[in-house]
Amino acid sequence: xxxxxxxxxxxxxxxxxxxxxxxxxxxxxxxxxxxxxxxxxxxxxxxxxxxxxxxxxxxxxxxxxxxxxxxxxxxxxxxxxxxxxxxxxxxxxxxxxxxxxxxxxxxxxxxxxxx
Amino acid sequence: xxxxxxxxxxxxxxxxxxxxxxxxxxxxxxxxxxxxxxxxxxxxxxxxxxxxxxxxxxxxxxxxxxxxxxxxxxxxxxxxxxxxxxxxxxxxxxxxxxxxxxxxxxxxxxxxxx
Numbered sequence: 757x758x759x760x761x762x763x764x765x766x767x768x769x770x771x772x773x774x775x776x777x778x779x780x781x782x783x784x785x786x787x788x789x790x791x792x793x794x795x796x797x798x799x800x801x802x803x804x805x806x807x808x809x810x811x812x813x814x815x816x817x818x819x820x821x822x823x824x825x826x827x828x829x830x831x832x833x834x835x836x837x838x839x840x841x842x843x844x845x846x847x848x849x850x851x852x853x854x855x856x857x858x859x860x861x862x863x864x865x866x867x868x869x870x871x
Numbered sequence: 872x873x874x875x876x877x878x879x880x881x882x883x884x885x886x887x888x889x890x891x892x893x894x895x896x897x898x899x900x901x902x903x904x905x906x907x908x909x910x911x912x913x914x915x916x917x918x919x920x921x922x923x924x925x926x927x928x929x930x931x932x933x934x935x936x937x938x939x940x941x942x943x944x945x946x947x948x949x950x951x952x953x954x955x956x957x958x959x960x961x962x963x964x965x966x967x968x969x970x971x972x973x974x975x976x977x978x979x980x981x982x983x984x985x
Contacts, residue, residue: 760914787970798875798960798975799915812970847914851971858903858964858971862914 758782760863762848768869769838776834777866781850788831789860790823792816793845805831806853838870874898875963877976885984890948892979894961897942901963905973906935906946909958918959919946951983 761780769775781788786807791799802821803813807828817823820838825831835842845867849860876895884890894904902923907915921928921935921944928935934947948955958980962973 762914789970789972791973796880796977798877798962798977799973801972801974804970804972806970812972849914858973859905859917859920860971860973861917862907864912864914 760848760850760861762846762863762866764866765864766867766869768871771838771840771870773838774834774836775838775868776832777846777848777868779831779833779848779863781830781848782852782861785850785852785861786828787851787853787860788825789849789851790831790833791847791849791862793847793865794843799847802833835868838868840870843868843870872897873977874901875961875974875976877959877961877979879979880977881980881982883982883984884951886953887950890946890951890955890981890983892946892948892959892961892981894944894946894976895942896944896963898963898965898974899942900965901974902966903964903971904935904937904944905962905964906933907960907962907975908955909960909978915960948981951981953983953985956981956983 789804790802793799805825845865849862851860905920906918909915958978961976
């Protein structure tokens with residue numbers, strides 16, 4: 757079990773550019789979550805997938821954000837026309853439906869800086 | 872509207888003493904609570920959790936207490952060690968929440984002095 761991995765770890769982009777992040781969950785986990793964390797705050801929920809279906813999206817997820825999880829394995833989060841307010845740490849987490857508990861296991865995050 | 876609050880942004884304790892981190896919540900539908908620890912440049916790491924049907928859960932040096940009537944939970948670390956220095960996040964979930972999404976507090980930075 758290699759844990760949740762995220763790529764890239766850091767991304768610097770200019771305002772207006774598109775960026776895409778990737779998350780590889782723990783292999784047997786069928787639930788995958790995206791969170792965003794800004795400085796001094798706790799992570800905030802963005803969206804979640806059960807297998808390949810995106811079942812919930814936060815109102816924080818504007819139309820410029822889109823997430824996919826083809827074939828229920830890895831997931832991508834794309835931000836179009838980035839704005840400086842998008843600068844944050846983007847965290848991915850996964851969990852298994854088989855466990856009764858609500859524990860989610862987080863990746864190291866992708867830090868986005870929009871200049 | 873912050874549903875989970877950690878009112879102390881930082882806490883400093885001496886090695887070997889007890890660390891007590893506090894968390895308050897407002898949503899009475901929350902039925903599961905978790906504590907995560909976060910080191911710089913890493914994602915949050917799950918530490919310990921508690922269901923609303925319990926009032927205490929212990930795992931080694933870590934104990935979480937839940938007071939449902941006060942909508943308050945706390946994490947006790949005894950004895951504190953320098954390696955415990957990190958940011959601690961309280962999180963809550965409700966069965967009604969889609970996919971058991973977590974609602975986090977703002978975090979408390981714990982510094983354990985040798």
